[in-house]
Amino acid sequence: MSATTPHIAILLATYNGAHHLPEQLDSIIAQTHTDWTIHVSDDGSTDDTLAILLTYRERLGADRMVLWQGPRAGYSRNFMSMLHREGIDGDYLAFSDQDDIWDTDKLEKALAAIVAAGQEQAALYGGRSRLVDEAGKPFGMSPLFARRPSFANALVQSLAGGNTMLINRRARALMCRAPETAKVVSHDWWAYLVVSGAGGLVVYDREPTIGYRQHAENIIGSNAGFGARLRRMADMVGGRHREWNDFNVELLAGMRDDLSDENRQRFDRFVAGRSGWLLPRAWNFARAGLYRQTAIGNAGLVLAALLGRL
Structure with missing residues (x-):
């Protein structure tokens, strides 16, 4: 990690995502914020996902891409397992799905939005998504939420997709109040609940920084419309x-x-x-x-x- 540049641990959960995974990885590699490590937790893929990951690890080096075995208990449990892993460290953590397309300045914008909070106060960045089809062509946007983020909202609604989120160390610690094996409805809703509940900083960006791919294999699709x-x-x-x-x-x-x-x-x-x-x-x-x-x-x-x- 750099002494001056915040290091971001990117938590990427994979499961049979070979078809779109290279485009997602390429968009991460192209980020304008370059101090990052990709931590991939694979949940037992049986397609070419692991072969693709090994190819990218050879290209990037084992210090920039680290592979883990997932718990094989669903996507939310997979992300929670990464939050609890002692071998995963970063000043900030970003959640990543396996099939999206990140704008090149996604991490830079997210970091700029919450870095002033430091590490003592929990901080969370999330926002809208640009909806893209199977081929990556944009066709719409996720809903625009106008009311302020708060615990009063978080108790009854999740605000932003985990694939848009960046959190700091304090937010991670709060999320880890839930045991790794806990029944967490979704890691992104849990992040919103604990950060807002603790009085932390929640930034909702109205301008999308990712292409959220919509296809038949989506576990959770867009809530637009x-x-x-x-x-x-x-x-x-x-x-x-x-x-x-x-x-x-x-x-x-x-x-x-x-x-x-x-x-x-x-x-x-x-x-x-x-x-x-x-x-x-x-x-x-x-x-x-x-x-x-x-x-x-x-x-x-x-x-x-x-x-x-x-």
Whole structure:
């Protein structure tokens, strides 16, 4: 690591990603911020992924690309395993999917946005994505969220894709309050929850810095479009979010002392609002100040709260 330039550990999770992996790796290599190491955790690929990785490691050197065996328990667990690995170090950490295309200044912009926070305060950068098709051709954008990032939002909604995110050491430490084997709904939502909950810096960039590839093998696709918003509303009202919130609440309860005083009260009101009679539930949710980023999202939030589905 350089004594003056922040070193970024890039956490790349792979699983049978041979088709698009070279383009992703090439876009990382082309970054204007050049002090980085790629840490790849492969979850048991059976295609040419490992052969591609070995070719790039030979080209870059073992000090710039490090290969790890993943836990073979899904993408979120794979990313959490990398956060917990003692052999992975960096002043900042960036999450990377295996099939996207990074703008050349992605790391530089992300670093510039949160470097002033230093390392004592948790800091997280994330933002919009440029949607690209199988061939890498742009065809749209992820939703633009206008309301400020906060714990009141994070309790009921993830803000940005992990493939856009950069975090500092303090944010990593907070994320690692969840054990490596914990049921984390998604690493990006967990990052937003713990950084905002601790009163850290959350920067949401309205200008995309990645091409987020949409194809048949996407584990989680884009949430853009009116139809996607209706599906999310149906998930919330149908109770799927309650199951997710069960996992989040259990993990957050184990790190209450890390939450700011205000957010500790907000968390307690959120928990209290998830059970009991209608009027006390509604009162606790109102006092918690919860909100989602869109009007239809907030309509679903109110309905789910009234139905006891949060």
